[in-house]
Amino acid sequence: MARSGLVPLDQSKLSMGMLVSYATSAGATADDGAGRNSPYAEALAKRLRAPGEDVGLMLRRVRADVLQATGQRQRPEIVDNLNGPVILAGPVQPGPPGRVDDPRADDTALWAAVRDSNRADDFEAYLRRFPQGLYADLARIRLRVLQPSPEGRSFNVVNRTGMNLTALHAVRSPLGAQQEWGRSLLASNRPVRPDASYGVSPADGAGCRFDLRVVLADGRESVLLNQDICTRRELEMAAPPRPPIVPPHDPDEQPGATEIGRFKAWTAAAYVTRGQKTCYAFTDAAGNFEPKQNPVMLMVSHRPSARDTVLISAGYPFPAGAKVLVTIGATQVPFDTVGKTAAAQQGAAVVASMRNGPELRAAGAGPGNGEQVTYSFPLAGFAAAYEAISRSCPPSPQPAP
Known part of the structure; x- marks a missing residue:
């Protein structure tokens, strides 16, 4: 079924050194405006010839203009894969004699363009440009809100052993490798059934690497060490192989245990x-x-x-x-x-x-x-x-x- 609105570019296919500016967000339509140009085109024409201004900063000012002109209805988007600053309109024109340019002006202007954004990449772009900027701490706070750390998020342990799990241990690496498993997370009367999952919620600051141990109903154990729960939110525990029927070593032993x-x-x-x-x-x-x-x-x-x-x-x-x-x-x-x-x-x-x-x-x-x-x-x-x-x-x- 066809739908109206902007079709977003596949960002994985965006080459290094490219920048794409959309007039509006994915799935939305851009306003035509009441005048000769649309709000986006009018803002772009106004900002395009600003001398000595980086294109990323210029496009964020365009977005701020469009947001103001449309009452926040139209939200231009920017996909920035540039390797460094790009200036479209030549060098900065010298000011009048005796004037000293304020080095904080671009910092403040870019922050004004992104501060009300709900997109993490806007604040990442600000921090790339001004890692020690006037508003760097505020930008990092906004990033933590918009893009919370994967540490501390819950993950699931899935039982693929074919029988009930009677105990489950999840500890920070390398505690499991040191056999410091602590108490089981399971209540004694609440086993995890085959193909069921159990949610584990690590404490804040626990990190991404965990060791897991489960005990099967027949007493066997299955262990996974050094698992990255920040990139894998679901970990499957398989049954350990049963030991082969092999007699203890004896030089005179006969085959056929x-x-x-x-x-x-x-x-x-x-x-x-x-x-x-x-x-x-x-x-x-x-x-x-x-x-x-x-x-x-x-x-x-x-x-x-x-x-x-x-x-x-x-x-x-x-x-x-x-x-x-x-x-x-x-x-x-x-x-x-x-x-x-x-x-x-x-x-x-x-x-x-x-x-x-x-x-x-x-x-x-x-x-x-x-x-x-x-x-x-x-x-x-x-x-x-x-x-x-x-x-x-x-x-x-x-x-x-």
Whole structure:
């Protein structure tokens, strides 16, 4: 359907060094006027030959004239992509002897032309011309009103995990990378359902970079770090990949691990080596690392030679003699490291704490330069997974005395 009025120029196609002046705003029609010329043409003819005047300033004076002549009905617009000042009517004519030009005159004239505008680009143009001008502070205040900072605006977290979210954390970067997530934003009885969104309203001055963490109903976690919420107002949280069914590293292992079951964040499995069955439960970590490069897993196994072996497989070698400090609730236990693994000395005691704790956190040397990192392992489902491997690999009967 056709419509009357000015069709605006696509500003993305405006080349550098160009300036376009419209007689009125987009979608509106310009007045013809009662005289020989329209209000815009009359103002332009009046101002066009002002000697030594920058074209941007001249056109803003034209707009002020048109606004006054039409009672604010007709609002000329300017798209300015010039690289510097452009003078159309030659140099400034010298004044009479003894006269000193006031350097504030252009400043005041341009401010008079833009001060009643509701367009942010007018005040940006003033500040480009007079960054330290008489009215620069007022121009910046108007800019903040017309073009508020994206900081502090709300953004949406969209649940694309396929199941309910039971916890959601949003903290300023790099707090998430440091595992300082704070309290969940969700009430305990108000999960975020699949494909639903949750609005987050940062505090004023919080900045643009945020870290996000969600906990799924099965206990798994999904993390996004260093997200720019000023340019992306909607962030989608996807489900983390489930860990593969791979037995712990053993030089003599035989292929063919068999899954026993999945219990929220934990998987129980078994494999057979030289006729001896090993059962184990494992989960993957959430933390400030790249899972594809450095898979980090927590495992508890029952082997024919040892039960309740608790290992953290880091996927990278620890420094010689390094310790990993494991925290479960109020309990802290140091793990010894050998190669790419960290192991508990008293596995049964660690398992007992794991069965009652919400999560296990492990702090130790990271990959590469050994900078300290912290990994968080969910314990939701561990008790059930542990029972499953204990049934599948029961303790060997004790010999009769």
